[in-house]
Amino acid sequence: MALNIIWIAFFVIAFAIALVKLIFFGDADIFPALVQSTFDMAETGFKLSLGLTGVMTLWLGIMRVGEKGGMVGIMAKAVNPLFRRLFPEIPQNHPVQGSIMMNVAANMLGLDNAATPMGLKAMTQLQELNSDKNKASNSMIMFLVLNTSGLTLIPISVMVYRAQLGAADPADIFLPILISTFVSTLVGIMAVSLVQKINLLRKEVLLYLGSFTLIVAAIIWFFTTLPQEKLGVISAVASNVILFSLIISFILLGVRKRINVYDAFIEGAKEGFSIAIKIIPYLVAILVAIGVFRTSGALEYITDGIAWLCTQAGLDTRFVDALPTAFMKPLSGSGARGMMVETMNTFGADSFAGRLASTMQGATDTTFYIIAVYFGSVGIKNTRHAVSCGLIADLAGIITAIFMAYLFFG
Numbered sequence: 416m417a418l419n420i421i422w423i424a425f426f427v428i429a430f431a432i433a434l435v436k437l438i439f440f441g442d443a444d445i446f447p448a449l450v451q452s453t454f455d456m457a458e459t460g461f462k463l464s465l466g467l468t469g470v471m472t473l474w475l476g477i478m479r480v481g482e483k484g485g486m487v488g489i490m491a492k493a494v495n496p497l498f499r500r501l502f503p504e505i506p507q508n509h510p511v512q513g514s515i516m517m518n519v520a521a522n523m524l525g526l527d528n529a530a531t532p533m534g535l536k537a538m539t540q541l542q543e544l545n546s547d548k549n550k551a552s553n554s555m556i557m558f559l560v561l562n563t564s565g566l567t568l569i570p571i572s573v574m575v576y577r578a579q580l581g582a583a584d585p586a587d588i589f590l591p592i593l594i595s596t597f598v599s600t601l602v603g604i605m606a607v608s609l610v611q612k613i614n615l616l617r618k619e620v621l622l623y624l625g626s627f628t629l630i631v632a633a634i635i636w637f638f639t640t641l642p643q644e645k646l647g648v649i650s651a652v653a654s655n656v657i658l659f660s661l662i663i664s665f666i667l668l669g670v671r672k673r674i675n676v677y678d679a680f681i682e683g684a685k686e687g688f689s690i691a692i693k694i695i696p697y698l699v700a701i702l703v704a705i706g707v708f709r710t711s712g713a714l715e716y717i718t719d720g721i722a723w724l725c726t727q728a729g730l731d732t733r734f735v736d737a738l739p740t741a742f743m744k745p746l747s748g749s750g751a752r753g754m755m756v757e758t759m760n761t762f763g764a765d766s767f768a769g770r771l772a773s774t775m776q777g778a779t780d781t782t783f784y785i786i787a788v789y790f791g792s793v794g795i796k797n798t799r800h801a802v803s804c805g806l807i808a809d810l811a812g813i814i815t816a817i818f819m820a821y822l823f824f825g
């Protein structure tokens with residue numbers, strides 16, 4: 416229901432703004448631009464789905480090898496005490512726990528190409544446990560918010576863009592991003608737990624979250640000891656070594672269990688192809704709505720309105736220049752990336768706005784894209800509180816990013 420309302424609102428708001436521009440300002444180009452944006456975004460959605468097909472085929476093939484070889488089961492047992500509390504609907508030691516863990520781990524390492532197929536596999540398994548196939552289950556929503564909160568330990572792509580645009584220290588946003596995305600994830604978990612009446616004050620939850628906090632702190636400390644020129648290389652190598660080691664362990668366990676690894680891969684790969692095809696209409700629908708909303712100028716009006724309110728209240732308005740990235744982030748990953756680059760080009764990579772936009776880019780993930788892809792892959796129409804909880808996590812990440820920018824960059 417929430418996604419339906421938002422989808423309609425994007426079109427209605429875009430139409431209203433375009434009508435005002437045409438009637439009162441004589442902007443004859445606005446409606447052709449809106450129509451063109453629908454074609455452009457529909458093509459973008461289709462291309463994204465096609466690009467995802469190959470990745471999905473590969474990684475779901477690997478996942479099937481992991482299932483039959485026993486690695487997914489081992490991972491499920493490792494996280495069972497925590498997931499039993501966060502996902503009470505999932506049976507104990509169910510294989511989906513391993514899939515969820517692998518998805519979260521890939522996101523933390525910034526391995527988007529691996530995270531999405533693993534996430535879609537987990538969503539398919541959660542749908543098998545779902546009693547109402549049209550409505551998102553509690554477990555689906557918790558899992559989706561874990562993704563939309565965008566917990567990332569190593570923001571490689573953001574640092575690369577900063578380096579390309581001439582930042583003196585491209586990694587100076589590393590700590591602000593890590594803190595912001597960590598807060599976003601915690602707030603997302605708490606928001607979903609509040610709605611679903613999950614008690615987070617149990618020893619299992621506190622032990623896991625406390626241990627994870629210590630791990631994050633250790634990683635932060637380690638990377639702060641590295642020279643800037645080695646930071647990107649070491650983090651990229653470590654991420655990919657972990658990923659490839661995971662693939663090898665899947666294959667070796669499969670050999671040990673005497674399964675036909677090749678046939679298992681082909682079986683999973685076929686599933687990946689069919690899931691990728693199912694995503695196309697859902698992804699096109701949400702991207703077209705985002706396209707007309709952005710083309711109408713609605714985002715610009717919102718930014719200008721916030722700047723005016725801050726000025727009237729006597730607040731520092733430097734953060735407003737980076738807000739386009741924050742507004743685009745829940746809607747479109749490529750759009751937010753473009754806004755970040757535009758901000759750094761306009762104000763400078765080492766400007767306050769440039770650093771804040773970079774921090775916002777890494778603080779959360781693309782909520783509406785993830786909802787469209789993940790729920791679309793299993794045919795979920797009623798998203799319940801997924802959108803609201805995802806946006807709450809996004810808001811927490813963005814607000815923290817603003818505070819971190821003032822703290823670290825003045």
